[in-house]
Amino acid sequence: MIQYIRIQNFRSVKDIALELGPLNIVFGPNGCGKSNIYNAIHLLTA
Template identity: 95%
Template sequence: MRLELGALNIVFGPNGCGKSNIYKAIHLLTACADGKFSGYISDEGGLENIMWSGPGAPTDRFPRRLQIGCLTDEFDYQLQVGFPEKLPYPTPVSAGSDR
C-alpha cells in the first residue's frame, strides 16, 4: 500500500477496514525515528501483537515480516521486522547442554 500524506489527512471508512492500522503504522515509524522502537513494540504487547491482532488465532497466513517505510524529498526511511521463516519440526536442540 502507498499512502501520500498532505498537511491535513482524514481517514474514514467502515469498522474493521484498517483505519487504526494506518494510525499505528505512522506511530511505529515515529517511534523508530525517535529511537523508541523497542518501547513501542513492548507497549503494543510484543511483536506478535503487532503482526496479528485480528479475530481468532493466527493461521499459516499469519504475516512473518512487516515492512514499512517513508519517502520524502529529504530522506527515505524503511524498516523491516519480523520472525524467521518457519523451521521444520522437530528441530534438534544444539544449545543448553550441560557438558
C-alpha cells in the same frame, strides 16, 4: 513532515501507498484497518 508512506503486511493492511499532506482524513467502515494505518505511522515515528 512525512510526505509519502507505503505500508505492507502490517496487521490487516496488506499493501497501501499514501501521499500525505498537512491534514489527512482516513475514513471507512468498522474493521477495515484505519487504526492500523495510524499505528504503523506511529511505530515509524517513535
